Amino acid sequence: MLQAIEAEISPDGRVTLLEPLRLPRTMRAVVTILTPVDATLPQHGAGVALLRILDGPDFAAAPPGDPATMEREIAANRNAWGD
Numbered sequence: 001m002l003q004a005i006e007a008e009i010s011p012d013g014r015v016t017l018l019e020p021l022r023l024p025r026t027m028r029a030v031v032t033i034l035t036p037v038d039a040t041l042p043q044h045g046a047g048v049a050l051l052r053i054l055d056g057p058d059f060a061a062a063p064p065g066d067p068a069t070m071e072r073e074i075a076a077n078r079n080a081w082g083d
Contacts, residue, residue, distance in 0.1 A: 006047060009033070019047045 006018040009031070053059060 018045060 005021055008016045008018065010016070015031070
């Protein structure tokens with residue numbers, strides 16, 4: 001099982017997960033160090049916050065997109081690179 005979750009690692013090596021995680025047993029992990037944390041971004045629970053938006057009434061009430069329009073927009077974006 002490959003699963004990615006966001007975490008912060010302090011200078012002393014302490015790992016803090018930024019979203020809940022439940023595992024069926026002890027698992028191995030690979031840690032990838034990314035660029036420094038941008039203080040202007042949400043620091044905790046960005047994934048949880050996104051799920052709240054997706055589960056919220058505004059998102060649920062939004063009309064579904066037209067498949068043909070979406071396909072045209074996808075094709076336009078693919079071709080926008082001109083390569």
